[in-house]
Amino acid sequence: MAQAKSGGLLDAFLPNRSISRTTLITIVVIQIALFLLIWITSPFKVLPKPGEVASAFSNLWNTRGLGKELLTSIGLNFKAVMISSAICLVLAYFTVIPFFRPIVSALSKARFLSLIGFSLVFTLTLGGGPALKLSLLVFGMSVFFLTSMASVVSAIPKAEFDHARTLRMPEWKVVWEVVVLGTFDQAFEVMRQNAAIGWMMLTMVEGIARAEGGIGILLESEKRFFHIDGVFAIQITILVVGLFQDYLIGFVRNLLCPYSNLSLERK
Amino acid sequence: MKLKPAGKVAILLVLGGVLFGGWKALSGGGGLSGLIPGAAIKESAVPIKADLPTFNGAPTASSVANMTLPTTREAGGGDQMRWLLWAWNAQMGLMFANGGPNTTQGSLMNANGVNLNLSRQDDAMKMQEALVAFATELSQGNPQPKRGAHFVSIMGDGSAAFLAGLNDTLKKIGPEYTAKIVGTAGFSRGEDKFMGPRDWKQNPAASKGGVVAGYLRDGDWNIALKWLGDNGLKNNPDEKTYDPDALNWVAANDYMDATEKYIAGYTETRDVVRNGKKTGEKRQIKVDGVVTWTPGDVAVASKKGGVVSIVSTKEYSAQMPCVIIGIDKWCRQNSDKVEGMLKAIFDGGDAVRSSSAALRKGAEISQQVYQEKSADASYWERYYKGTVENDATGQPIELGGSAVNNLADNLLLFGEVPGSANVFRAVYDTFGKLVVSQYPEVISSYPAYDSIVDLTYLKNVVKQTGINVASVKGTNAGTAPVVDKSRASTASTISKRNWDIKFESGRAAFTGSAPSELSKLIKDLLVAGNTFVEIHGHTDNVGNPNSNMALSESRAFAVKQWLEKQAPRQFPAGRITVIAHGQTQPLAPNNTPQGKAMNRRVEIKIKASN
Numbered sequence: 001m002a003q004a005k006s007g008g009l010l011d012a013f014l015p016n017r018s019i020s021r022t023t024l025i026t027i028v029v030i031q032i033a034l035f036l037l038i039w040i041t042s043p044f045k046v047l048p049k050p051g052e053v054a055s056a057f058s059n060l061w062n063t064r065g066l067g068k069e070l071l072t073s074i075g076l077n078f079k080a081v082m083i084s085s086a087i088c089l090v091l092a093y094f095t096v097i098p099f100f101r102p103i104v105s106a107l108s109k110a111r112f113l114s115l116i117g118f119s120l121v122f123t124l125t126l127g128g129g130p131a132l133k134l135s136l137l138v139f140g141m142s143v144f145f146l147t148s149m150a151s152v153v154s155a156i157p158k159a160e161f162d163h164a165r166t167l168r169m170p171e172w173k174v175v176w177e178v179v180v181l182g183t184f185d186q187a188f189e190v191m192r193q194n195a196a197i198g199w200m201m202l203t204m205v206e207g208i209a210r211a212e213g214g215i216g217i218l219l220e221s222e223k224r225f226f227h228i229d230g231v232f233a234i235q236i237t238i239l240v241v242g243l244f245q246d247y248l249i250g251f252v253r254n255l256l257c258p259y260s261n262l263s264l265e266r267k
Numbered sequence: 268m269k270l271k272p273a274g275k276v277a278i279l280l281v282l283g284g285v286l287f288g289g290w291k292a293l294s295g296g297g298g299l300s301g302l303i304p305g306a307a308i309k310e311s312a313v314p315i316k317a318d319l320p321t322f323n324g325a326p327t328a329s330s331v332a333n334m335t336l337p338t339t340r341e342a343g344g345g346d347q348m349r350w351l352l353w354a355w356n357a358q359m360g361l362m363f364a365n366g367g368p369n370t371t372q373g374s375l376m377n378a379n380g381v382n383l384n385l386s387r388q389d390d391a392m393k394m395q396e397a398l399v400a401f402a403t404e405l406s407q408g409n410p411q412p413k414r415g416a417h418f419v420s421i422m423g424d425g426s427a428a429f430l431a432g433l434n435d436t437l438k439k440i441g442p443e444y445t446a447k448i449v450g451t452a453g454f455s456r457g458e459d460k461f462m463g464p465r466d467w468k469q470n471p472a473a474s475k476g477g478v479v480a481g482y483l484r485d486g487d488w489n490i491a492l493k494w495l496g497d498n499g500l501k502n503n504p505d506e507k508t509y510d511p512d513a514l515n516w517v518a519a520n521d522y523m524d525a526t527e528k529y530i531a532g533y534t535e536t537r538d539v540v541r542n543g544k545k546t547g548e549k550r551q552i553k554v555d556g557v558v559t560w561t562p563g564d565v566a567v568a569s570k571k572g573g574v575v576s577i578v579s580t581k582e583y584s585a586q587m588p589c590v591i592i593g594i595d596k597w598c599r600q601n602s603d604k605v606e607g608m609l610k611a612i613f614d615g616g617d618a619v620r621s622s623s624a625a626l627r628k629g630a631e632i633s634q635q636v637y638q639e640k641s642a643d644a645s646y647w648e649r650y651y652k653g654t655v656e657n658d659a660t661g662q663p664i665e666l667g668g669s670a671v672n673n674l675a676d677n678l679l680l681f682g683e684v685p686g687s688a689n690v691f692r693a694v695y696d697t698f699g700k701l702v703v704s705q706y707p708e709v710i711s712s713y714p715a716y717d718s719i720v721d722l723t724y725l726k727n728v729v730k731q732t733g734i735n736v737a738s739v740k741g742t743n744a745g746t747a748p749v750v751d752k753s754r755a756s757t758a759s760t761i762s763k764r765n766w767d768i769k770f771e772s773g774r775a776a777f778t779g780s781a782p783s784e785l786s787k788l789i790k791d792l793l794v795a796g797n798t799f800v801e802i803h804g805h806t807d808n809v810g811n812p813n814s815n816m817a818l819s820e821s822r823a824f825a826v827k828q829w830l831e832k833q834a835p836r837q838f839p840a841g842r843i844t845v846i847a848h849g850q851t852q853p854l855a856p857n858n859t860p861q862g863k864a865m866n867r868r869v870e871i872k873i874k875a876s877n
Contacts, residue, residue: 045406045439046399063708067303071294124531210518211507211535220520224484225710226395226432252282255275 016265048229053236056229064218066234070241073202073214076130077245080137081195088142089187092149096175104150111143115204130212136205137198145194152186153179185260188253192246199242309505310543311513314496314701336628337366337374344382348417348604351388351397354637356561356651356669357453357589358420361385363629364615368636375614379607385636386416389521391485394419395433402437402444402594410600417597418608420452422459422486423588423691424794427699427713430592434714443596447721450609450677451588451691453616456744456797457581457653457668460564461491462529462574463556465662471498471762476511479556480528483518484706486587487525487558489698492705493586493794494578497762497873504705508545509537509552517554526563529554530571561650561667562639568666572658576665581653582761582875584744584797585690586698588672588680595721605724606731613728616671626651672746674732675739677725679746679836685737688834690746692716693790744797747836758799758874765854765868768826773810775821777829785826788871789833795873800843802826803870807863808850820847826869 011017012027019027040049048056060066091107094100115136126132156178164174206216215234222230253260293303347369352358362385366374370382388394394416401415421429426448434445467474471494481488483506491514495502501513509515517533519525532553539548556574557567567574580587591609598605618625630648637647650667658664672680682689699713729736740747766788769778777785792800804819823845831838855862 044403046403046436062304065305068294068305071290071303075290075294130536207520209535211537213507221709223392225428226392226436228436252279255278 018266046228048232052229053232056227057233057237060218060222060230060233065213066215066218066237069213069215069218070237072212073206073216074241076133076137076206076212076214077195077198077202080134080141080198081191083134084138084141084145084194084198085187085191087138088145088149091146092153093175093179095150095153096179104146108143108147108150110139111147113143115140115201130209133205133209133212136208137201140201140205141194141198144197145190148190148193149183149187152183152190156182185253185257188249188257192249192253195245195249196242199238199245203238309503309508311501311503311505311510311540312705313499314492314502314705335373336624337363337371337377339367340372341367342370342372342374342377342382345380346411347382347384348608349384349386349397349415350418350420351386351394351416352420352636353389354387354562354639355420355422355455355589356458356633356647356667357455357587357671359453359626359629359633359647359651359669360616360619360671360673361420361452361612362615362632362636363619363625364611365632367632375611375618376608379611381604381607381611383608387637388419389523391421391425391429394421395429395436398433398446398592398594399436401597402440405594405597406440406444410597412597418591418593420589420591422455423448423451423590424489424586424694424698425486426590426592426695426719428484428702428710430719431710431713434719437594441596443599445595445718446592447595447598448590448592448719449598449605449721449724450591450612451672451680452591452612453589453669453671454584454744455486455560455580455587455589455668456584456670457576457579457665458564458650459487459490459558459560459587460576460579460581460665461487461494461556461558462564462567463577464573465575467556468575468577471500474500474514476509476513476515477555478509478515478517478552479558480517480519480525480533480554481558482520482522482525483516484702484709487522487560488516489586489701490578490580490583491558492701493583493791494762496701497764497791497795499764502705503540505540507537508540509550510540512541515552517552522559522563523566525557526559526566529557529567529574561669562642562646564666565646565650568656568658568664570659572660572662572664574658574664575662578761579665579668581665581668582798582873583795585680585694585746586794588691588694590691598721598724602724602727606727609724610674610728610731613672613674613677616673616676619671620673670744674725674728674734676746678729678736678739681720681722681725683722683725683729683736684739684836686834687747687836688789688793690793690796690837691720693793695719697790697794746796747839758876761795761798761873761875763870763872765870768822768869770822770825770867773818775818775825777825785829788826789830792830792871792873793834793837796837797876799874799876800830800838801872801874802843802845803872804845804847804849805852805854805866805868805870806850807866808853808857809863812850816847816849816851819849820845823847823869 009023009026011019012023036050057066091100091104095104118136118139122132122135126135160178160182161174164178169177202214203216203219206214207220210217215238219231219234222234364375365371365383365385366376368386369384370376376383397416398419399415401412401417404412404414430446437445461479463474463477463479467477479491481491492502495514501510503510503513503515506516506518517528517535519528534551534553536549536551539546539550557563559567593605615629619629626648627644630644630651633647634642634644651669653665653668655663655665678684679687680690682692695716703710703713766784768784769781770776771778802823804823806815806819808815827843827845830843850866853862853866854868855865857863857866
């Protein structure tokens, strides 16, 4: 197994190699430096430089309440993730019952619809306000979550069901052990992707009820007055928070499901 | 060492607790919330008085006689210019001039050597981005850029906000690449309106605590803000709070979103504030009114109704010229095309105004360019003219209304005619100051007027046509008001406000500080071009009542004379009426110096002339 050993920098450019943490950090630093260099030397004069973006960030944070708006957005996204996860996991698990399969399939196809078209329908139904934002976000996330999770369930090998049955488990017990617990790690992965979808959609739905604020409102305001440096500052903030969210869900997944990586080539 | 299940649960609980606790403490009223600075609660304030210039333009007979309708065949040829515009009837003359979405054979644009593409773009930011992309490519060496747009047209009162951020960005390429206003195509004449409950119109103070949906910091919002300012009422600029002593706003994404929110009966729950401080109370609020323009006003009336036009660009007739914006360097390098384009637009304006066939043709072209669902040519024609229709509740309401500009209108608007104020400068500065005063943290300043207007092309068109500038007449209430004296006594009051104009003791002569107040007043009145003005003189009770009556009259008359001298074109005989009250209508007891000072005042009433 000499091939599996951690190698030097050369291994970074060869297929199916693993590299040390030091090497990985070096690569990341180089790539970030390269990105900054390209940005600083960009020929598009109208785009703001890193220094201008940093100044804009400082101003937004200190006088426009960027931090508070961020917390508002994080709260909304968290609620939407929890609600859409609860709804979609239940529906996906219910696809073990044939009666529910057409329903779930139909809901899954709603992922092709546009959020914007539902604005008036939801306003008439829910009356506007935070409930409207939350429901649009939940809807937007759920159609993708459901699609992914239902396919995870349908992809469970027959052998796993048979194995449980040979242990004399009743069918509902089989569902619990094979379908629910058996796909627990994959549910986290689907949740992670959908949390990112929700975070991206957030700036679209926040404009619907602006009184609660949120980072999308601030973004729209900066864009409205053509403050490109402010727009960039907020976009980078959104990216950083998104990365943190991603890491956090990954951390929880690894903590609860340490077995999920055992069979993988790349750890 | 492997973690036991209990250990994992413990880690999760601690992690969840820390995250939730941190979020809670930093977000709400928790002890640590001060660590992250929030935006300050913005206090409600009376908007600065917005004094608008008056304005009327005149038909140029020569082009009408030779007018022919454009064909529908695309002209092609030469580099095509691209123009982005909102769906807006003030552009009817431009529509006719172009002959279609692309310049057609036999059209005025074609006759003036211009090949132009017109595209609808409702998003102002996309317009700004298009101008930046255009300027970028121009600066990279392509004299005829393929990206972005050569021109955009927007509502003139929003120019300051539109150009502030845009030109800051364009200056990075070079000062010669900034955006400039080169002329105007027409005016909104009523289609842009502040719609609300009938009792707000009858008693403006009844609007306290009201909620209006609108696209904030933009033209239609400006209408409501001017109305508030003229009535001494407060505006709550904070879209997150509710102030029962002020007019409140639900911020919409655009003018159609504002329309939709009113129709849907949109509600929100907000913190209640008074005098800039939270009261601790929360209240559910519902949208009572809306600011929008055609087709928004038509949708409001037909789908829900229940509101009237409280005030609009029919009264504030100079507020919304349709300004044409292009990149300075390209315009200079292609001045023949700019001048040809402007001349075609002005002739198109004349044609539309004087010929019903031309108006019908313009409406057909509007249908093609704007692609508004369920709006056919007769729709655009009807709402260009303006009409009164019954809304969904059966109440009559004014809808639509725009006007087109010709060369004379432009000369009057920009103050190029002897005796005409620079009406556009007044509009630009008035509303630029308004948005800065309400939202200083968002837009701290706006470009100086002289840096964003270039009248070179307009003046060159004058030279080409040989028009006698001194004798031009306005045809348009936005440039030179036509006063019908018989209506003055029955006109309804739009607003009234006391002005702190200082006079020398016992005399009608202005004191040193009066000019600054008077300059604000004239701007306010210039914007509200299509209105009558009543100047009411009042005094305290010192001295002889008959002398006070005479003094109040002569002081009010002094204000009238000052206005008429400053801008005779905008204040023709009969527009201003003087009414003396002497000491008969005190606002406060005359037994204190403060009370006496309050009673020594000049009150201005603005009345609708329609």
